Amino acid sequence: MKKLFPLIAALGLALSLGSVHAADKEKTPQQMKMTTCNADAKTKALKGDERKKFMSECLSAKTEAPAAADGKTAQQTKMTTCNADAKTKALKGDERKKFMSDCLKG
Structure with missing residues (x-):
């Protein structure tokens, strides 16, 4: 019985962490x-400095701007x-x- 309680507690913790992890799968707008x-x-x-510059500009742009600029x-x-x-x-x-x-569903 003494060994059973820690096992049950560990299982409960694992299940609760699993539900937290599932909630983390939804990406934030920034992600x-x-x-x-x-x-x-x-x-x-793109590679190197060219990629860094592109990423900086892309990430700092407002969400609507890239969609409007390329029409996507x-x-x-x-x-x-x-x-x-x-x-x-x-x-x-x-x-x-x-x-x-x-991918397209999620």
Whole structure:
């Protein structure tokens, strides 16, 4: 019985941390902006100082400005980000389709 209580307590803690972790999966607007800027920099194959400058400008820009400047909707921006992530992971075929579906939903 003495060994059972710590095991139950540890399991309860693990379950509560799991629910906290699930809540952390939703990205903040700044995290989404970072993801989008990273994807755009990768698509443009920027490196070194050129990438630093681009990232600085992209992250400091107002959220509406990049969308208006390139004419992309939020869904198009999300598609660009998901495509870049799939390319980074070298996904192909059904694996890529599943990843893209999940990425565009979330």
